[in-house]
Amino acid sequence: MIEGHARILGDNISGDYIISKEYIRAGYPLKKMVKFLFQVPRPDLGATLQPGDIIVGGHNFGCGSSREFVMLLLKEAKINCVIAKSFARTFYRSSINQGILPIECDLDVKEGDVISVDIVAGTIIVNGTTKYQFQKFPALMKDIVTEGGLIPYYVKNKGL
Secondary structure (H helix, E strand, C coil), X not given: CEEEEEEECCCCCEHHHHCCHHHHHXXXXXXXXXXXXXXXXXXXXXXXXXXXXXXXXXXXXCECCCCHHHHHHHHHCCCCEEEECCECHHHHHHHHHCCCEEEECCCCCCCCCEEEXXXXXXXXXXXXXEEEECCCCCHHHHHHHHCCCHHHHHHHHCCC
């Protein structure tokens, strides 16, 4: 079970909107860069993220970037789950590889709502009352996320 507070973003959140190239080029350590997350769509968000917050986006989340760095930075911010109406394919798969759960689901939530995700049952409960279903993950993908990503899964199981 994953539980956290909703942090709302809109449609077409690109990799550059998640973290601007200027901060990557500056060479800051990951820990320092967390406060710069989502500067373009929500300048207030990065500095106020709390471990376990759940990012809720619209359509085409993670578009326009295939940089693994974006996932590493979300992981550094202790973001374990991103829920969106749809994802860019590369972002979706990269999230799983880094142990971040990408869920496609159309939620009706507000900033700060409490979201509970049951990956086994394929359900999301908002504020303890409203229930949503999402397509369950294949066992291997679920196990990769549960282990913290592809490399930890591979090391623990001595392969795929």
